[in-house]
Amino acid sequence: MKVPFLDLAPAYAELQAELEPAILDSLRSGWYIGGKDVEAFEADYSHFVGAQHCIGVANGLDALRLALVALGIRPGDEVIVPSNTFIATWLAVSQCEAVPVPVEPLESTCNLDPTRIESAITPRTRAIIPVHLYGQPADLDPILEIARRHSLFVLEDAAQSQGARYKGQPIGGHGDLVAWSFYPGKNLGAFGDAGAVTTNNAELAERIRALRNYGSTTKYVHRMRGFNSRLDPVQAVSLGVKLRRLPEWNARRTAIAERYQTELAETGLLLPQVPSWADPVWHLYVIRSARRDLLQSRLLDAGIGTQIHYPIPPHLQDAYRDLGWKEGQFPIAERMATTVLSLPMGPQMDEGSVDAVIAAVRAVTRE
Numbered sequence: 001m002k003v004p005f006l007d008l009a010p011a012y013a014e015l016q017a018e019l020e021p022a023i024l025d026s027l028r029s030g031w032y033i034g035g036k037d038v039e040a041f042e043a044d045y046s047h048f049v050g051a052q053h054c055i056g057v058a059n060g061l062d063a064l065r066l067a068l069v070a071l072g073i074r075p076g077d078e079v080i081v082p083s084n085t086f087i088a089t090w091l092a093v094s095q096c097e098a099v100p101v102p103v104e105p106l107e108s109t110c111n112l113d114p115t116r117i118e119s120a121i122t123p124r125t126r127a128i129i130p131v132h133l134y135g136q137p138a139d140l141d142p143i144l145e146i147a148r149r150h151s152l153f154v155l156e157d158a159a160q161s162q163g164a165r166y167k168g169q170p171i172g173g174h175g176d177l178v179a180w181s182f183y184p185g186k187n188l189g190a191f192g193d194a195g196a197v198t199t200n201n202a203e204l205a206e207r208i209r210a211l212r213n214y215g216s217t218t219k220y221v222h223r224m225r226g227f228n229s230r231l232d233p234v235q236a237v238s239l240g241v242k243l244r245r246l247p248e249w250n251a252r253r254t255a256i257a258e259r260y261q262t263e264l265a266e267t268g269l270l271l272p273q274v275p276s277w278a279d280p281v282w283h284l285y286v287i288r289s290a291r292r293d294l295l296q297s298r299l300l301d302a303g304i305g306t307q308i309h310y311p312i313p314p315h316l317q318d319a320y321r322d323l324g325w326k327e328g329q330f331p332i333a334e335r336m337a338t339t340v341l342s343l344p345m346g347p348q349m350d351e352g353s354v355d356a357v358i359a360a361v362r363a364v365t366r367e
Helices: 009-028 036-049 060-070 088-095 140-149 202-211 233-263 292-301 318-323 331-339 351-365
Strands: 053-057 078-082 099-103 125-128 153-157 177-181 195-199 285-288 340-343
Touching (some): 036 053, 053 202, 060 088, 060 153, 060 177, 060 202, 078 088, 099 318, 140 153, 195 202, 233 351
Antiparallel strands (some): 053 195, 285 340
């Protein structure tokens, strides 16, 4: 039995009867930038994540970049970022001509280690970006406490965590700003690139609304040097339809993760660890193995698709060679890059596919 790592067609098929009329109505409206469809999704999503404001933008990277600009991050400022993350977290900092300062993750959760943050703070530090990686919340309370003591902003990167909860509260408004990606493969995915920023700060929300629209909230009146980064109505209505099903789909992911946790427990693999205060949404189910490459190869032979999130840490990418980081300076992130492997995960996976993944992993680990 072949099990792809990711197949988005079944998700479309499940919602086809709802999606197609909603998209057609949007197309027939004649309104293709902003408007009621975008405003409706923004209102629904802000309510879903428990934030007062939601501002739709073109993609997740723009959500991070516009958030940093709104916070006043300037060239030469330093922003603390995880050493273990997708490169977009770093790129947003670089696009502001600021400097990403890596901090290592916790071995247990792969998320930013709050105990390492203060040693990375300098007089030039302006913000901290915790990433809710793989759909599991970072430990926000100690991060927010450090930020308050040092007068720093907190921008949460929640690109993988739509619906996740931290100590019972939805991710979406703990920090100053929260950046979201609705890339098609996300738990809440559009039919192309899309993103958003949520916040409880009305002033920051208004600033981002202007920044996404050429620095303007009134036609031809430009208060600042802005960008063109807008969520379009077709994506907005699609996301609105999917949002109504997101809790159910996240519950399906959780059921699959629970089976993996139980039935792979004796394989010798390092399985995800979930703190008692975290309610993850399992965007990815990431195991760790010292024989990762062999495991991936054997699973491919058995018809099981996998991915590596991520094979090269940002500090070792050519894009950041100018910062002078060397191999060995962030050993936890580097160790994760050589051991992590993501198994198939998604709300449309049937029981037979889950059985096949479990059987194949067990077979390989017995070799």
